Amino acid sequence: MTGVAASRPMRLRRLERMRANHSYWAVLAAIFVAFFLAALMPDDAWASSLIVLVLSATLLTVIWTAGWAMRERTVPFAIATAAGVAAAINIFWQAQALTAVLGLVAGVLIVTIAVAIAAGAVAQNEVNSRSVAGAICVYMLFGMLFMFLYGVMVALDSTPFFAQGTDGTRALRLYFSFTTLATLGYGDYTAASNLGHALAVLEALIGQLYLVTVVAVVVTRLGRPGRKMLQLDKESEIDGPET
Numbered sequence: 001m002t003g004v005a006a007s008r009p010m011r012l013r014r015l016e017r018m019r020a021n022h023s024y025w026a027v028l029a030a031i032f033v034a035f036f037l038a039a040l041m042p043d044d045a046w047a048s049s050l051i052v053l054v055l056s057a058t059l060l061t062v063i064w065t066a067g068w069a070m071r072e073r074t075v076p077f078a079i080a081t082a083a084g085v086a087a088a089i090n091i092f093w094q095a096q097a098l099t100a101v102l103g104l105v106a107g108v109l110i111v112t113i114a115v116a117i118a119a120g121a122v123a124q125n126e127v128n129s130r131s132v133a134g135a136i137c138v139y140m141l142f143g144m145l146f147m148f149l150y151g152v153m154v155a156l157d158s159t160p161f162f163a164q165g166t167d168g169t170r171a172l173r174l175y176f177s178f179t180t181l182a183t184l185g186y187g188d189y190t191a192a193s194n195l196g197h198a199l200a201v202l203e204a205l206i207g208q209l210y211l212v213t214v215v216a217v218v219v220t221r222l223g224r225p226g227r228k229m230l231q232l233d234k235e236s237e238i239d240g241p242e243t
Contacts, residue, residue: 023065024117024133030058031140035174038147043169045094048151049087052106055144056080056087059113066120076112083109096155103152110145114138127221135218139181139210146203147177153196163192181207 034054041047059080063073086105090098114137121134150173154161161167168176168189176189180203191200 023130024062024120024137025130027058027062027065027113027117028133028137028140030054030061031137031144034058034144035140038144038174039171041170043171045099046091048099048102048170049090052083052087052090052102052109055106055109055113056083059109059116062113062116062120066116066123068116076116079109079112100152100155103148103155106148107145107152110141110148114141114145127218129222131218132222135215139207139215142203142206142210143174143178143181146181146199147174149199150177150191150196153193153199157193160192161196163190177203180204183208 034051037047037051037054041050059076063076068076083105086098086102090102117134117137121131124131147170150161151170154167154173161173162176172189176191179186180200183204191197
């Protein structure tokens with residue numbers, strides 16, 4: 001009994017060390033799961049709901065790994081819950097209006113995940129491999145966000161989204177989103193409306209600016225001492241050597 005009782009606090013301590021470690025590799029894995037679900041699953045309501053549920057779980061993972069206090073979790077928990085409810089309703093009650101609502105909720109969910117990752121990365125006070133993982137997460141989230149925005153346009157607009165005369169599937173809109181984000185410019189599919197053009201240009205600008213600013217800064221500062229360490233060095237210089 002003593003050994004079992006001793007192992008239980010040890011497991012709790014190990015779990016506590018995992019929590020608030022700001023390691024976003026698990027979050028990145030969850031985002032890739034959502035990515036491949038969007039790319040490979042059929043263009044059905046239940047598949048869209050499954051993707052949103054995976055993203056809701058991703059937000060909860062971000063909160064857990066960032067070690068947020070209970071009062072800080074209220075809004076993210078509410079957004080994750082609302083997204084889960086919308087996803088569940090979408091499975092049983094399918095309508096264009098609800099599809100648009102689910103897309104908007106998914107967009108808010110993705111923005112919340114990105115903000116939570118950014119806040120957690122800043123809270124580390126240093127740039128490390130976990131910061132790189134967080135930066136990659138946010139980049140992937142941009143592509144997912146615009147995929148849902150294009151889906152909202154499809155649900156609300158009666159005219160084809162693409163100039164090729166089709167709305168495309170979710171997988172096709174995901175492909176269009178990420179090729180636009182990376183500015184590959186294949187040209188096989190292009191947006192038809194002015195709003196579609198504006199969103200595509202905005203996504204391309206965000207993709208390029210993010211790579212040359214945020215990712216570039218993170219990579220160049222990788223391995224350098226954090227702000228806390230620099231602050232300690234300055235304090236030691238002011239105080240002078242101990243006697």
